[in-house]
Amino acid sequence: MSAVVVVHGGAWAIPDDLAKASVDGVKAAACEGHSVLKRGGSALDAVEAAVRALEDNTVFNAGHGGTLNTEGEVELDAIIMDGRTLGNGAVSSAKNIAHPVTLARAVMEKTSHCMLTSRGANQFAESIGMATVPTETMVTEYERKEWEKHKNYVTGVMEDFNAQWAHDTVGAVAVDCSGNVACATSTGGIRNKMVGRVGDSPIIGSGGYADNLSGAVSCTGHGESILKVTLARLIISHIEQGKSVADSSQLSLQYMGNRVHGAGGAIVVSPSGQWAATFTTERMAWAAVDHDVLWFGLDPNQRSKEQLSN
């Protein structure tokens, strides 16, 4: 049984000056996830490790480097799901947490709930000894400047989304050597969003879904569009009907484009190790490790590879 990990660093028109850092970032995160799998770790451990690496990397809109809401605060969303048990944990609108994916995992493992929001999420973080990080440490100068430039959100979102400036979500999916799948997604949301806005990322079935019977999915793109079509669950439904992971992703993203005019991307892995990284935006930074080969891409139809040394 071959263990595979796939990660993404957001589907949007990634500008050239962020391209190399984005690709380097997803490659490093995929390698993190791969190390976990290689030493026999679970798919759940692998996706958490990969997403933590992306949350630490300020080039991505998750954890450190997250975008600001309309009041200049950081509010973070994340989800993690275990395909073996269908167990899941999520946080939404959590403030100033360095690793929202780890907090989401704690919700899953240490409470009888699936999601905590806002102040409740932060209280829970405190109760388990997870420190908060000052806003200034979490926010990059780049983000602060972009936020000031885009204070008018209405022109912000669709323009941002279809143009150059949107940062985006991160995520990972994996299958381990026992055939268990897992997914994780983490984000700072949309720049200049309303206070308390929750997008697709922490919502089971939209930002992510994992089921040992079919596969694991993590999505990225315009959150409100992904929600309307419950993109992750839609992809899983196609897989359940016998389609390949690639076709399932293509069909679902096309549907989202046609039905609600939203663009995005998805990474998928099946319990047998089939995987795909698909997007309808201009670019998506993604990477995967499969049989000790590191695959990665940015532009449509790009699939580069490097052999990993053992």
Next chain:
Amino acid sequence: MLPAVVVHGGAGHIPKERAQNSTSGVSAAARAGYIVLKGGGSSMDAVVEAVTQLENNPSFNAGCGSVLNVKGEVEMDAFVMDWKTLATGAVSAVRDIANPTQLARLVMDKTSHACLTAEGAKQFARSMGVPEVPMESLITEYSRMRWRKNLAPDANPVECQMGKMGTVGAVAVDSEGVVACATSTGGMLNKMEGQVGDTPCIGQSSNIHGQIFPEGHSQAVMSILKLCQSAEAASDSALAYMKSRVDGLGGVVTVDPQGNWAARFSSRQMAWAAAQKDTLHYGLYTGEHFTQSIDEPH
């Protein structure tokens, strides 16, 4: 067959002494939704009206009558969705307003977002001129009694809650064949502060046909519906799936654009009512299906 509205007031185990209130509550809500539809109102108007009635009714776990979180406070979730555009609106963990479903509709109509939570939801309510109500006005003696009982270390709030205090919801199809759904809840008894359940999560508690699943498998119903099974068969398949996969019990109300509807549940009871062709349908226990003229008092 058009228009039609179906309403539920919670699936589980409803104690006998509360059964009458549950049944009359859902019947009144179905009637109210139906009046909107007959008057030419949209399915969205109808479901919001029906659920508003249930939120205002202290017998249900939504709005007034909501269960309390572990701190003894009311935090509510709500969701609305319109099939025509797949537009959705949701609020989670919102406090101190009487009708979270109406606020969810405002999120859908007046923002470019799909969901607002907690303090952000409240700020938005303020900006929309939604009146703030004292939390006390939403708390009933019954919910306080349940909360106190479940503070005991050996208490089992999940078991205690099942069905006694249910989430509410409605689905409707209007004369133009457009479907909509709405769901509202105070959540889980003695939940942690900030706990969000399935209600405001699209695809879990509701989607275009308005299924309600505690464990989040309404997409399963959708997939089955797409394979052309009837609303009833699709609902039963999905409930069976939820039971076999995650040992979860629940209930579903479903309607399709042609006006076929179903109210199905795998729990012991579900208070439900439907209105169509000037007839009121309602039931509580498995197998029950009573009918009467919509104009007859219940």
